[in-house]
Amino acid sequence: MKEEGMSKKILVTYASRLGATAGVAEAIGKTLQDGGAEVEVRRMEDVTDLSPYDAVVAGSAIRGKQWLPEARQFMRTHQTALRQKPFAAFLVCMTLAMKNGEKYRSSVGEWLAPVRARVKPVSEGLFAGALDIGKIPSFGDRLKFRLSVMLGVWKEGDHRDWNAIRAWATELNRLLKA
Ligand SMILES: Cc1cc2nc3c(=O)[nH]c(=O)nc-3n(C[C@H](O)[C@H](O)[C@H](O)COP(=O)(O)O)c2cc1C
Numbered sequence: 001m002k003e004e005g006m007s008k009k010i011l012v013t014y015a016s017r018l019g020a021t022a023g024v025a026e027a028i029g030k031t032l033q034d035g036g037a038e039v040e041v042r043r044m045e046d047v048t049d050l051s052p053y054d055a056v057v058a059g060s061a062i063r064g065k066q067w068l069p070e071a072r073q074f075m076r077t078h079q080t081a082l083r084q085k086p087f088a089a090f091l092v093c094m095t096l097a098m099k100n101g102e103k104y105r106s107s108v109g110e111w112l113a114p115v116r117a118r119v120k121p122v123s124e125g126l127f128a129g130a131l132d133i134g135k136i137p138s139f140g141d142r143l144k145f146r147l148s149v150m151l152g153v154w155k156e157g158d159h160r161d162w163n164a165i166r167a168w169a170t171e172l173n174r175l176l177k178a
Contacts, residue, residue: 010176011053012041015060015071020130020158021092024165025059028090028125031169032057037176044074050081055176058082058115059090061129065111067091075118082119086176089115090125090168097128097159099152122175125168128159 010032014025022043029041040053050056056078060071067075075082089112095104108126115121133145133156149156 007036007038008054008177009038009040009052010055010057011047011050012039012057012059013044013047013074014041014058015044015068015074016092017061017063017068018130018132018135020160021059021061024090024092024127024129024160025057027162027165028057028059028169028172031166032173032176035170035173037173044070047074047078050078050085053085055086055088056082057088057090057172057176059092059125062091062093062095062111067111067115072114075115079118086122087119088123088125088172088176089121090127092127092129092160094129094131094154094159096126097131098154101128123168123172125165127165127168128161130158130160131156 012025012029012032014021016022025041029039033039058074060067091111093108095101095108105126109124112124131145131154133142136142136145148154
């Protein structure tokens, strides 16, 4: 049993391909730490045991309207453990970085439906990410993204909204203590 007043240990774990989601996870971790928690930020592949943690925050980049494969695997592997503690989920995507991206917020939220079906999050964070086409390994994907930029769907660059990310994490401080 943890003693009253002892700081909570929180895991912030993430799946990222090109680094944008890793940065979001670090920012969430920093805010939680500033709020007095003991925080570890880890890649999902590096997490095997959730028993040391009082609460878990898990997030992934979106590809093809879903979390990355290792993030979906994380939910399958740890479903039972995650149901025993406060859990929050987030995603990072480009749809929310579109000019009128906010109008897609509720459909973007549905990309977390498979996560929600396994473990009910106390909160869901939906964040705009980054697009650096030169870093995308697949030629076909680069072509698709170059076309989408030409067509004005979205702009290249870092669209992460650090204020929105910190605001969400600040709210988490309270929710994860419950
Ligand atoms: C191959 C590929 C597929 C993607 N599919 C989607 C998508 O379906 N919806 C979306 O909003 N963003 C999509 N994105 C944008 C990424 O979610 C966004 O660039 C994110 O910031 C990447 O995070 P990462 O740097 O942590 O990998 C896609 C990006 C790539 C490279």
